[in-house]
Amino acid sequence: xxxxxxxxxxxxxxxxxxxxxxxxxxxxxxxxxxxxxxxxxxxxxxxxxxxxxxxxxxxxxxxxxxxxxxxxxxxxxxxxxxxxxxxxxxxxxxxxxxxxxxxxxxxxxxxxxxxxxxxxxxxxxxxxxxxxxxxxxxxxxxxxxxxxxxxxxxxxxxxxxxxxxxxxxxxxxxxxxxxxxxxxxxxxxxxxxxxxxxxxxxxxxxxxxxxxxxxxxxxxxxxxxxxxxxxxxxxxxxxxxxxxxxxxxxxxxxxxxxxxxxxxxxxxxxxxxxxx
Amino acid sequence: xxxxxxxxxxxxxxxxxxxxxxxxxxxxxxxxxxxxxxxxxxxxxxxxxxxxxxxxxxxxxxxxxxxxxxxxxxxxxxxxxxxxxxxxxxxxxxxxxxxxxxxxxxxxxxxxxxxxxxxxxxxxxxxxxxxxxxxxxxxxxxxxxxxxxxxxxxxxxxxxxxxxxxxxxxxxxxxxxxxxxxxxxxxxxxxxxxxxxxxxxxxxxxxxxxxxxxxxxxxxxxxxxxxxxxxxxxxxxxxxxxxxxxxxxxxxxxxxxxxxxxxxxxxxxxxxxxxxxxxxxxxxxxxxxxxxxxxxxxxxxxxxxxxxxxxxxxxxxx
Numbered sequence: 323x324x325x326x327x328x329x330x331x332x333x334x335x336x337x338x339x340x341x342x343x344x345x346x347x348x349x350x351x352x353x354x355x356x357x358x359x360x361x362x363x364x365x366x367x368x369x370x371x372x373x374x375x376x377x378x379x380x381x382x383x384x385x386x387x388x389x390x391x392x393x394x395x396x397x398x399x400x401x402x403x404x405x406x407x408x409x410x411x412x413x414x415x416x417x418x419x420x421x422x423x424x425x426x427x428x429x430x431x432x433x434x435x436x437x438x439x440x441x442x443x444x445x446x447x448x449x450x451x452x453x454x455x456x457x458x459x460x461x462x463x464x465x466x467x468x469x470x471x472x473x474x475x476x477x478x479x480x481x482x483x484x485x486x487x488x489x490x491x492x493x494x495x496x497x498x499x500x501x502x503x504x505x506x507x508x509x510x511x512x513x514x515x516x517x518x519x520x521x522x523x524x525x526x527x528x529x530x531x532x533x534x535x536x537x538x539x540x541x542x543x544x545x546x547x548x549x550x551x552x553x554x555x556x557x558x559x560x561x562x563x564x565x566x567x568x569x570x571x572x573x574x575x576x577x578x579x580x581x582x583x584x585x586x587x588x589x590x591x592x593x594x595x596x597x598x
Numbered sequence: 599x600x601x602x603x604x605x606x607x608x609x610x611x612x613x614x615x616x617x618x619x620x621x622x623x624x625x626x627x628x629x630x631x632x633x634x635x636x637x638x639x640x641x642x643x644x645x646x647x648x649x650x651x652x653x654x655x656x657x658x659x660x661x662x663x664x665x666x667x668x669x670x671x672x673x674x675x676x677x678x679x680x681x682x683x684x685x686x687x688x689x690x691x692x693x694x695x696x697x698x699x700x701x702x703x704x705x706x707x708x709x710x711x712x713x714x715x716x717x718x719x720x721x722x723x724x725x726x727x728x729x730x731x732x733x734x735x736x737x738x739x740x741x742x743x744x745x746x747x748x749x750x751x752x753x754x755x756x757x758x759x760x761x762x763x764x765x766x767x768x769x770x771x772x773x774x775x776x777x778x779x780x781x782x783x784x785x786x787x788x789x790x791x792x793x794x795x796x797x798x799x800x801x802x803x804x805x806x807x808x809x810x811x812x813x814x815x816x817x818x819x820x821x822x823x824x825x826x827x828x829x830x831x832x833x834x835x836x837x838x839x840x841x842x843x844x845x846x847x848x849x850x851x852x853x854x855x856x857x858x859x860x861x862x863x864x865x866x867x868x869x870x871x872x873x874x875x876x877x878x879x880x881x882x883x884x885x886x887x888x889x890x891x892x893x894x895x896x897x898x899x900x901x902x903x904x905x906x907x908x909x910x911x912x913x914x915x916x
Contacts, residue, residue, distance in 0.1 A: 384672060431670070431699035439670065440699040443690065449660045450695055453667020456652065460628075461671070480691070483660035491652065 325543050329372055333539045336367040336406055341568045342597040343402035343415055349588035351419035354427065357578035359399025361536070361563040362470065362501045368542040369468060369499065370403040376436050378408045385463045388454050390439045392447020393472040393501065394428040395580065400437075401425050409436040445478025447471065448498060452488040455496040455556075466550070469498045474506035476517040482527070488556045489528030496556040497549045498524075501536065503565040505576045524558035536561030569594055604771035604804070610708040612744035613765050614639025616751040617676060621647045624755055628668050630654055630677040632661045637767075638678040638708045658683045662691035662703070669701035674755060677703055681710035681764060685726035696760045697733045704754045705730075706763045711851035712879070712896060713768040713801055713889035722884035728856025730762040731829040737761040737782060738829040740850075740858070742803035743772045746826055749780035757782055764800065768889040771804040774824075785832040791821035793911050795839035795846050796903065799825050799858050802849035802877070805893070808900030809849075813907055820907060828858050833865050840870035845914050847875045847907050851898055854878035875910045877903055 325333070340363040348354035359366075370376075375387040391400045398418060404410040410425070417423035424432055428442025438454075441447050451469035458465035475481060488496050500520055504511045511517065524531035530552045534545045542561065549557035565579070566572025569591040572583075583591055592598045620627055621643050633656045635641040644651035654661040658679050665675040677684070684707040685692070696703045707726060714722045731738045737759060741747035747765060754761050773788065788803070789810050798806040803824045810820040821843055823835060840846055846866060848859035859876030866874055879896055893899045897906075 388670075439666075440694065443694045445659075446663055446691060446695050449663020449691070450667040450670070452660075453664035453669075454671050455667070456664065457628075457668045457671030457673055460649065460673075467667075480659045480663065483655075483657035484663065487654055487657065487660055487664065490655075 325372070325540050330539060333367045333371045336371045336403065337363040337539070338595065339406055340367060340399050340402045342592060342595050343405070344398040345569070345583060345588050345591045345595070347398045347401070347415055347418040348582045349585065350416050351582060353582050354398055354419055355395040355580045356398070356583060357505070357565040357572055357575070358393065358396035358472070358501065360569060360572060361503050361565045361567045362396055362399055363567065364539050365499055365536040365542045365561045365563070366399055366403060366470065368539045369546065370407065372543055373546050374468060376407065376409065381409060381434065381436060385465055387465055388438045388467045390441060390447040390451050390469045391429055392441055392469050393444065393475050394441030397429045400429065404436045444475040445480040448481055448484035448488070451496055451498070452484050452491070452493055455488070455493040456491060458495055459493070465495060467496050469496070470501065471498050472501040473504065473511050473517055473520065476500065476520055477515050485524060485527040485529065492554050493556045494553050497546070497559065498556070499559045499561055501563055502560050503563045505565045505579060507579050509576050521558070521560045529556050529558045531558040531560065533560045533562060536563035537567060604773060606769035606771055607744035608767060608769045609741050609744055609747035609765040610639045610767060612747040613706055613708070613751055614642050616748040618642045618646055620752065620755055621650065624674070626672065626674050627755065628673040628675050630661050630665050630675060632656060632658045632679040632683065634679055640678050658688040659691045662688040663695050665703040666695035666699070666701050669703050670699070675703045676706050678706045678708065680721060681707035681723035681726045682721055685729050685762065686723060689729050693733055697736050700735050700759055702758065702760070704761045704763065706751070706765060708765040709767045710764045711766060711800065712884045712892040712898070713766050713851060715768065715889045715892065716886045718886040719883040724853045724879050724884065725856070726764060727828055727850070727852050727858065731861060735759055736829065737827065739782070739827050740764040740799035741826050742800060742824045743770060743774050745772055745774035745776065745778050746780055749778055750826065753780050753782055766801055770801045773804050773807060780826070783827045783830045783832060785823050785825040785827070785835040787821060788824050789820070789822040791819040792843055793819045794907055795821040795823060795843040796849060796907060797823045797825045797836065797839065797846060797858070797862050798849040799828060801851050801893070802898060805898060805900045805903055806849050809903035809907060812900060812904040816908065818908060818911055825858060825862070828861050831861050831865060833869065836862055836865045837870045840866055840872045845873045845910050847877060847903070847910050849877040849898065849903055851893070852878055854880060873910060873913045875906050877906055
């Protein structure tokens with residue numbers, strides 16, 4: 323089933339709002355990571371608006387879906403999406419990275435705000451997702467567990483320990499979405515340490531794995547629907563994206579991995595996004 | 599009259615039995631192992647409750663992360679491997695995924711210390727107490743014997759938060775009574791005395807009791823305290839020991855730097871400064887040998903403790 327016109331518009335609007343929020347939050351914090359969440363905004367919005375059962379009305383339901391942002395540094399985007407779903411108060415967003423805020427510089431577990439796991443040290447999230455998926459299956463729940471990861475994070479050995487064990491235990495309720503933008507802190511991923519073809523890698527580990535254009539929300543939606551139909555193995559969506567997507571001077575630039583736009587740059591970015 | 603020799607049981611054996619019993623009583627208990635279930639003794643649980651046991655293979659980091667995920671969904675997870683690999687290899691995952699979100703994972707690590715024996719230094723974990731007790735919110739327990747190990751494991755099922763339990767490979771003397779009730783954070787005076795207090799954990803508790811006998815024969819009265827919970831440590835018991843005895847010796851099968859001795863010294867220096875001596879492994883790795891040979895070689899046997907205790911008592915008021 324393809325996306326309805328309304329659903330597609332809802333996702334695109336959420337992705338747009340995510341980009342605007344990310345620029346404002348990172349600018350207000352004067353530090354943080356804008357490039358990743360701009361690139362992830364389309365596939366993350368597809369997940370959050372169309373698939374992930376995490377809303378104000380089921381927040382405290384133990385059977386609801388779970389989401390782990392394993393590439394935790396991209397959390398401005400996560401906080402924006404949770405606020406758009408009403409789970410995080412909108413007026414909390416600007417406290418991002420500030421003393422006393424629940425919206426820490428890297429996610430700190432706070433299920434009441436929909437933050438299901440503490441992350442930030444790369445490599446940890448997929449193992450935790452596998453544990454959650456195991457628990458859900460043991461309990462007979464139809465909970466689905468989604469983990470966001472990245473090409474750079476795939477250099478961590480623990481990712482592949484987790485990939486081995488998730489396939490071994492046939493965790494069909496586990497889906498990883500890998501932000502593949504060929505950028506990491508020190509430059510181009512393929513030059514720093516090439517993880518090569520992640521679809522092939524996940525497939526060889528026993529996963530259902532597909533490459534998808536991470537900015538094509540219909541394609542991402544189809545891949546997420548497909549993943550739900552796979553009954554005997556976990557699924558990996560290798561989401562090919564452009565870091566900084568939507569802001570011309572950030573697009574494709576490794577320099578915008580972990581640098582905040584100053585006021586002038588933020589104003590330009592917001593103008594480009596039509597939100598000045 | 600000589601007391602009959604104490605029976606010897608490895609604390610890992612007691613862990614395995616306690617886990618098996620708990621499995622029947624507590625459906626929320628899940629057990630993970632990293633390809634060492636025969637040695638860590640989680641195998642009995644795995645056979646009785648195959649639906650609640652997961653072998654993660656030789657992948658300790660992933661085991662700790664998986665444990666965190668299960669705990670985040672409401673399970674109480676016991677995760678086992680050898681101490682070297684649990685506390686050493688997977689320290690970062692224990693910190694980030696278990697301690698930071700404060701999840702109910704009980705890391706029960708076996709084959710700690712020199713008494714691993716012939717496997718040698720690669721497997722003789724002597725730094726785990728230091729590594730674990732520095733983690734905020736982590737409870738650290740080193741049972742003195744099989745009775746205390748079983749009691750501690752039982753106590754941890756309903757204990758909120760992460761915990762690390764340090765267990766031994768070698769069979770060691772049983773020194774606790776059968777009706778012993780373990781309480782997290784409480785030390786136990788096993789023998790009263792007034793010239794010095796000897797605070798020990800793990801296999802050094804029976805060694806300290808034997809040392810107290812040797813000292814008594816020389817007219818020295820030693821209080822012996824089993825300090826199984828190294829964190830949170832029983833400050834009141836340490837302060838009372840310092841005031842009553844005026845000198846404190848600690849004994850542990852672990853590096854002296856950062857372990858029980860350091861934990862006790864942190865209390866003594868702040869609240870009740872008295873002369874101290876810290877018995878443990880002195881900034882070196884272990885080697886192959888039998889458990890008893892190694893304890894003697896590294897100065898952790900009863901005779902070595904008694905010699906050091908005597909010197910410590912001589913320092914009092916000097």
